[in-house]
Amino acid sequence: MRGPFIRRLLGPQNRHLWFWIFVGPFVLGLTLFTYVPLAWSAYLSFFDAHNTVSPTDFVGFDNYTAMLGDDAFTDSLVTFLVFTAFIVPATYVLSLGLALMVNRLRWAQAFFRSVFFLPVACSYVVAALIWKISIFNGVRFGLANTVLGWFGADQTAWLSSTDPPWYWLVIVTVRLWLQAGFYMVLFLAGLQRISPRLYEAAAVDGARPGWQVFRHITFPQLRATSVAVVLLLVINAFQAFDEFYNLLSDSRGYPPYARPPLVYLYYTALGQEQNLGLGSAGAVILALIIAVVTVVQARWFGLGRKED
Amino acid sequence: MSMSRRRLLGAGGGLALTGALASACGSNTGRGGDDHAGQPVIEQWYHQYGEPGTEQAVRRYADAFEQANVRVQWRPGNYDQQTAAALLTDSGPDVFEASGPTLDQIQGGQVVDLTELLSEAKDDFNQAVLEQKTYQGKVWGIPQVIDTQLLYYRKSLLEDAGLEPPRTLDALIDAAKKLTTKEVKGLFLGNDGGPGVLAGTPLNAAGLSLVTEDGKVGFDDPAAARTLGKLHQLYAEKSLLLGAPSDWSDPAAFTQGLTAMQWSGLWALPQVQKALGDDFGVLPFPQDGPDGKPAVPVGAYGAAVSAKTKHKAEAKAYVKWLWVDRTEYQEDFALRYGFHIPARISLARKAAKLRSGAAGEAARYATDYGHVSEPLLWTAASKTDYQDALSRIIKGGANPDRELRSVIRKAEAELRRVKKKS
Numbered sequence A: 001m002r003g004p005f006i007r008r009l010l011g012p013q014n015r016h017l018w019f020w021i022f023v024g025p026f027v028l029g030l031t032l033f034t035y036v037p038l039a040w041s042a043y044l045s046f047f048d049a050h051n052t053v054s055p056t057d058f059v060g061f062d063n064y065t066a067m068l069g070d071d072a073f074t075d076s077l078v079t080f081l082v083f084t085a086f087i088v089p090a091t092y093v094l095s096l097g098l099a100l101m102v103n104r105l106r107w108a109q110a111f112f113r114s115v116f117f118l119p120v121a122c123s124y125v126v127a128a129l130i131w132k133i134s135i136f137n138g139v140r141f142g143l144a145n146t147v148l149g150w151f152g153a154d155q156t157a158w159l160s161s162t163d164p165p166w167y168w169l170v171i172v173t174v175r176l177w178l179q180a181g182f183y184m185v186l187f188l189a190g191l192q193r194i195s196p197r198l199y200e201a202a203a204v205d206g207a208r209p210g211w212q213v214f215r216h217i218t219f220p221q222l223r224a225t226s227v228a229v230v231l232l233l234v235i236n237a238f239q240a241f242d243e244f245y246n247l248l249s250d251s252r253g254y255p256p257y258a259r260p261p262l263v264y265l266y267y268t269a270l271g272q273e274q275n276l277g278l279g280s281a282g283a284v285i286l287a288l289i290i291a292v293v294t295v296v297q298a299r300w301f302g303l304g305r306k307e308d
Numbered sequence B: 001m002s003m004s005r006r007r008l009l010g011a012g013g014g015l016a017l018t019g020a021l022a023s024a025c026g027s028n029t030g031r032g033g034d035d036h037a038g039q040p041v042i043e044q045w046y047h048q049y050g051e052p053g054t055e056q057a058v059r060r061y062a063d064a065f066e067q068a069n070v071r072v073q074w075r076p077g078n079y080d081q082q083t084a085a086a087l088l089t090d091s092g093p094d095v096f097e098a099s100g101p102t103l104d105q106i107q108g109g110q111v112v113d114l115t116e117l118l119s120e121a122k123d124d125f126n127q128a129v130l131e132q133k134t135y136q137g138k139v140w141g142i143p144q145v146i147d148t149q150l151l152y153y154r155k156s157l158l159e160d161a162g163l164e165p166p167r168t169l170d171a172l173i174d175a176a177k178k179l180t181t182k183e184v185k186g187l188f189l190g191n192d193g194g195p196g197v198l199a200g201t202p203l204n205a206a207g208l209s210l211v212t213e214d215g216k217v218g219f220d221d222p223a224a225a226r227t228l229g230k231l232h233q234l235y236a237e238k239s240l241l242l243g244a245p246s247d248w249s250d251p252a253a254f255t256q257g258l259t260a261m262q263w264s265g266l267w268a269l270p271q272v273q274k275a276l277g278d279d280f281g282v283l284p285f286p287q288d289g290p291d292g293k294p295a296v297p298v299g300a301y302g303a304a305v306s307a308k309t310k311h312k313a314e315a316k317a318y319v320k321w322l323w324v325d326r327t328e329y330q331e332d333f334a335l336r337y338g339f340h341i342p343a344r345i346s347l348a349r350k351a352a353k354l355r356s357g358a359a360g361e362a363a364r365y366a367t368d369y370g371h372v373s374e375p376l377l378w379t380a381a382s383k384t385d386y387q388d389a390l391s392r393i394i395k396g397g398a399n400p401d402r403e404l405r406s407v408i409r410k411a412e413a414e415l416r417r418v419k420k421k422s
Helices: A004-010 A010-044 A062-068 A069-103 A109-121 A124-135 A143-150 A167-193 A194-204 A211-221 A223-238 A242-248 A259-271 A275-299 B002-027 B054-064 B078-086 B103-107 B115-124 B127-132 B153-158 B169-179 B200-204 B223-235 B264-276 B310-326 B327-335 B345-350 B359-369 B379-396 B402-421
Strands: B041-047 B069-075 B095-098 B142-153 B185-188 B260-267 B282-284 B296-305 B370-372
Touching: A004 A010, A010 A275, A010 B282, A062 A275, A062 B169, A062 B264, A069 A109, A069 A167, A069 A259, A069 B127, A069 B379, A109 A124, A124 A143, A124 A167, A124 A242, A124 B200, A124 B223, A143 B041, A167 A211, A167 A223, A167 A242, A194 A211, A223 A275, A259 A275, A259 B078, A275 B095, B041 B054, B041 B310, B054 B069, B054 B327, B069 B127, B078 B095, B095 B310, B103 B402, B115 B310, B115 B327, B127 B142, B127 B296, B127 B370, B142 B153, B142 B264, B142 B310, B142 B327, B142 B359, B169 B185, B169 B223, B223 B379, B223 B402, B260 B264, B264 B359, B282 B359, B327 B345, B327 B402, B359 B370, B379 B402
Parallel strands: B041 B069, B041 B095, B185 B260, B296 B370
Antiparallel strands: B095 B296, B142 B260, B142 B282, B142 B296
């Protein structure tokens, strides 16, 4: 009945048809909502695009030189580096520690696993608002200030003090609370894959339980998990926006400190400034940085390399 | 990674829910029947006013318009950013209120020239705020109401401390320090320490301005650094309330006794009066230096028409009808709910509420010392730069001279850019 052309198009057992039925919507969505905007953004970055997405005023690399010469943008990159330097090791250590502890539990393991995992289900926006309004607000009835008040300390404006920069405490703790549980689960899975025979062999060889076993057996065996966790953490840190924006912005804008690149670009391109050309140039620069860092990191850790 | 799939599904569900909510909001036009069937539909956007009754009022006005079916959208959240983004698309509002429209919106052809709507009523509008909506002789937004900001102070607390209401910046700094105790702070200028809400006001108090009338940077003067530098003292002496649950625009911090003085809007006056009775007074931002004068920032939300509207004639007719012809609605909107000064001089004169007491004083300050808080030529890029610098001066104790030098350089570049376009 069907012509050979159509049959070839459908493939053996209609496999091609099924391939497109399953993959098609996703490819369409990806193209429409990711690749087209990406390409468009790259296009915009070469134009003076104030308040328009169909600009006519070609400016070459002016937006790029302006962005790279902009102290606020370079400062935001430094902010991001500082944040990553805090959050990646802190989450790594905390989630690994939690996983080791939960893994040793003989009873109620499922309970503790769930308890530590629960915050993952909370939204960044909601958590940021709770941190800002009830825990770390600057007046005497904020939770942190109430507790410190029992010991006679003065009230601290956690998010508004720049010296010392208390706002980092708020930003880092909210993210730690939110994401530690997720990475704990990854580590738990890794821990449970380590063969008990290795530990038995080590015990026979006289390895002391505790640090020595952890250092020479557990930690090296978790290598694959660790690489994945660090990569995910760095990428997540690059994407940081929600908690920064919700903790520090107000109706009049955003303070010049703790302003990561995405927040800065948000105000440049999507805020009142509506300088879509300049904002796109910043986004392209940021994307290039992320690409380079990811490739270098993957090389460094040997991600995807076949295990022997 | 089964987690990521679950997350994806969760996010999808969230999106679907948001969509459902958004459409639910969109279809709620606050009207029952369809007595406007067959008429062109005009979408009108307002930012969310805090005072109860305002939303019902604007829906009532919209309902009374005969020539079109006006759908009011009440938009909470970051309103200016929402309108800026919506104006890029075809699905934005037809009529919207704007603290601008901004110069870039005007130059980019995103809003419609409304000069002809004013005709003979032009002289009846407050000239300062009308000026801010005028570019090259054309009017791009019809001022709705005038908003102004003031310094609220608790009379009893000042008396207890043996202080006079501060009339100079030095006196204000001194008073804030003396009024600060372990429980109560002296002054509240917003949770960011002041740069956001004060903006150009301290410059005006020093006899300067953000942009001069002939379109140059208005603070290239040693007095600017001197005045702004003093603000750091407030922060350094810990006289400022920071991290309050609500920001400067809400009088809660003042009425709950967290601070003895607060910079806030005139709109907060009814709430303050209700909470504190007679125990408060209002002042302009105090003057500083030999050329200084008290400063009161005024601004106005204006009604603008999007250039992308499909019903330009009806949209313009509606704006004229509501914000030029129907003075009884303008009066109702300005004075019944929150507390604003009518943009029409004749209405402001008539308003009994604005004649006596603290409100009368506030209205007088706005007339005598009012300056436009955001001049049209002061673009968002200049604003961000200046605000960043002010934050570093106030909180970081940065050298005001050097900070201002860099702001002036960038603001001059911005002024050149917008002039080149015209």
